[in-house]
Amino acid sequence: MRGIVKTYRGRKILNEVSCDFVPGLTLLVGPSGAGKSTLLRLVATAERPNRGSIEWNGEPLPGARSKLRQALGYAPQAVDLPDDLTAREFAMHMAALKGLDLAAADLQFAALTERIGLHADINNPIATFSGGMRRRLIFAQAMLGAPRLIALDEPTAELDRETAERVGAVILERAAEAIVIMTTHLADQLAPRAVDVLRIDNGLLASSRGGGGEEAA
Ligand SMILES: Nc1ncnc2c1ncn2[C@@H]1O[C@H](COP(=O)(O)OP(=O)(O)O)[C@@H](O)[C@H]1O
Ligand SMILES: [Mg+2]
Numbered sequence: 001m002r003g004i005v006k007t008y009r010g011r012k013i014l015n016e017v018s019c020d021f022v023p024g025l026t027l028l029v030g031p032s033g034a035g036k037s038t039l040l041r042l043v044a045t046a047e048r049p050n051r052g053s054i055e056w057n058g059e060p061l062p063g064a065r066s067k068l069r070q071a072l073g074y075a076p077q078a079v080d081l082p083d084d085l086t087a088r089e090f091a092m093h094m095a096a097l098k099g100l101d102l103a104a105a106d107l108q109f110a111a112l113t114e115r116i117g118l119h120a121d122i123n124n125p126i127a128t129f130s131g132g133m134r135r136r137l138i139f140a141q142a143m144l145g146a147p148r149l150i151a152l153d154e155p156t157a158e159l160d161r162e163t164a165e166r167v168g169a170v171i172l173e174r175a176a177e178a179i180v181i182m183t184t185h186l187a188d189q190l191a192p193r194a195v196d197v198l199r200i201d202n203g204l205l206a207s208s209r210g211g212g213g214e215e216a217a
Helices: 036-043 065-070 087-097 102-115 131-143 161-174 187-193
Strands: 002-008 011-017 024-029 051-053 072-075 149-153 179-183 196-201 204-208
Touching: 002 036, 011 036, 011 204, 024 036, 024 187, 036 149, 036 179, 065 072, 072 131, 087 102, 087 131, 102 131, 102 161, 131 149, 131 161, 149 161, 161 179, 161 187
Parallel strands: 024 179, 024 196, 072 149, 149 179
Antiparallel strands: 002 011, 002 051, 196 204
16 A cells, blocks of 8 residues: 545545555554554455555556455455345355355355354354354455455454454464454454554554564464
């Protein structure tokens, strides 16, 4: 991103933000309302900046937008899930939209949900899901396929500590290969494993390099 400006109702939420995102875990921190979700929506091409440029693999958007989307796994902070579908049906819809092999995606979804404690419920309607179960489903669909760019907006919200740590372990594993950009209340715990910690405050971005980026045990 270069010189990104994002304005809502005349108010600059992001002000001349420039950043390179690299493989590994990048944590996005900052006070509530700072613009973390806004930045992730720009990364995910769910919104466009008012000014500035975004490149994917050295190719500018909008030309490279479809290539970026093919490489993308995105878990938005707030999303309405289709209550009448089961979790598995929803995941398979997402897999179809991503153009994935459905048999392979089904196996991957089963393995992912097993790890994050959702597997027993995947054939139940989403209508019966708690907030924490919905979070995990949104997370799991973002991880389907082998996305090289993963944007996760509060994937550990509403989760108990143990479950949040299970989700964190999956994220760290993926961050060995993919660019993972996330906001989380577990930022303090994950910071030593991050390649970068970006703080948004008053529309500006400050970077403080994290410790490692080594692969999860
Ligand atoms: N679609 C929108 N329309 C108007 N204002 C918005 C919109 N989305 C976000 N904002 C405002 O932009 C600011 C940053 O929001 P957000 O990116 O959600 O922050 P964070 O995720 O860091 O809590 C907030 O003041 C929020 O009210
Ligand atoms: Mg947010």
